[in-house]
Amino acid sequence: MSSYGRALYTCDCLLEVPFNMQLSPENLPPAFCELISDNVDSIARVALGILHEKKKGQNSEWEPYISRLPRRKDMHSDTSSWNSFKIQQARE
Numbered sequence: 001m002s003s004y005g006r007a008l009y010t011c012d013c014l015l016e017v018p019f020n021m022q023l024s025p026e027n028l029p030p031a032f033c034e035l036i037s038d039n040v041d042s043i044a045r046v047a048l049g050i051l052h053e054k055k056k057g058q059n060s061e062w063e064p065y066i067s068r069l070p071r072r073k074d075m076h077s078d079t080s081s082w083n084s085f086k087i088q089q090a091r092e
Contacts, residue, residue: 023046023065024042025046028045028046032048032052033045
């Protein structure tokens, strides 16, 4: 073992998060789920759930998490500033 501790391995668990603390399609509020069609996939359900909770602002139990999500301007996938060369590269 090194002076920095042991190495991490693929199967090592770094953090366990209780299910009720996860924002997932399975634990969205039932009243919210009733508004969404069964045809909506799980990623879209979570995205809509985040938007729903974000609209609640400080009244959302998820506010501490949502307030720390990257904003659009912080994301690398914002293509609004791309020139025609970057757009062409992305298409290839």
